[in-house]
Amino acid sequence: MRIDYFCDPQAPTANSVVPSVTAVVRNAAGELLLIHKTDNDLWALPGGGHDIGESISDTVVREVEEETGIQVVVAGVVGLYTDPQHVMAYDDGEVRQQFSICFRAEPVSGTLRTSSESKEVCWVPASGLDGLTIHPSMRLRIEHGLSDRTEPYIG
Numbered sequence: 732m733r734i735d736y737f738c739d740p741q742a743p744t745a746n747s748v749v750p751s752v753t754a755v756v757r758n759a760a761g762e763l764l765l766i767h768k769t770d771n772d773l774w775a776l777p778g779g780g781h782d783i784g785e786s787i788s789d790t791v792v793r794e795v796e797e798e799t800g801i802q803v804v805v806a807g808v809v810g811l812y813t814d815p816q817h818v819m820a821y822d823d824g825e826v827r828q829q830f831s832i833c834f835r836a837e838p839v840s841g842t843l844r845t846s847s848e849s850k851e852v853c854w855v856p857a858s859g860l861d862g863l864t865i866h867p868s869m870r871l872r873i874e875h876g877l878s879d880r881t882e883p884y885i886g
Contacts, residue, residue, distance in 0.1 A: 733770040734820045735866050745818045745828035752791050753778030753869075754836040755809055755876030756801065758854050763873065764838070765863070766798050767851035774863040776872060778831070779848070791834050799852045800844035803836035809876045810884030817868050833872045833884075 736742030753776040756764035765774050779794040781787060788805040795803045810833050817829040843852045855863070857877055865873070875884045 732822045735771060735773075735868070736816075736818050736820065737814075737867055738816045742816075742818050743820050743826045745815070745826050747825050748828045748830050750781040750787075751779055751831045752781065752787060752794060753831055753833045753872055754791050754795050754803065754805075755833065755873065756795060756803055756836045756838055758838055760854070760856075762854035762856050763860070763877070764795070764799060764801060765853060765855050766845075766849035769848055769850050771866075772864070773869070774865045775869045776833070776876075777849070778833075787832060788834070791836055795836060796841065798846050798849045799841070801838050801841040803838055805834050806837050807835040808883045809833035809835055809872060809880075810886070812868065812872060812884070812886065814868070814886060829868065831872075833876060835876060 755776060766777050768775050777795045777798040781790045791805050792803055795801055812829055812831045812833060815828055819827045845852055
């Protein structure tokens with residue numbers, strides 16, 4: 732179980748920072764790859780923590796494939812998301828400050844499937860995003876990833 736706090740004065744104090752990634756992956760129809768997360772019941776971009784011994788682009792490829800079944804290649808950086816007012820509290824007492832690098836990635840193969848971290852996985856048209864429950868920090872990444880920004884967001 733995980734609880735996200737965003738600009739909440741009642742949020743617990745962070746006690747860890749873990750580098751992580753998310754990926755904006757769009758198919759040929761322009762639809763966005765999203766997962767319905769098991770830990771907080773929200774819709775999100777696929778992603779996860781960076782492991783020792785891998786490059787950050789390897790993390791993107793591994794996490795997208797683990798959570799969705801889709802193999803990707805990294806195409807660029809959407810932004811860096813390090814807002815100290817966004818913390819995630821876990822059942823084990825860890826309270827993690829956000830530190831996420833969001834990438835653009837292109838699908839190359841694979842078949843959609845769920846994982847222990849994703850109870851649903853689907854391609855969603857931009858017009859279908861409003862009907863989904865998405866955390867504000869994730870909406871910001873999605874908005875940036877779908878925009879025509881030429882420079883990465885840093886915040």
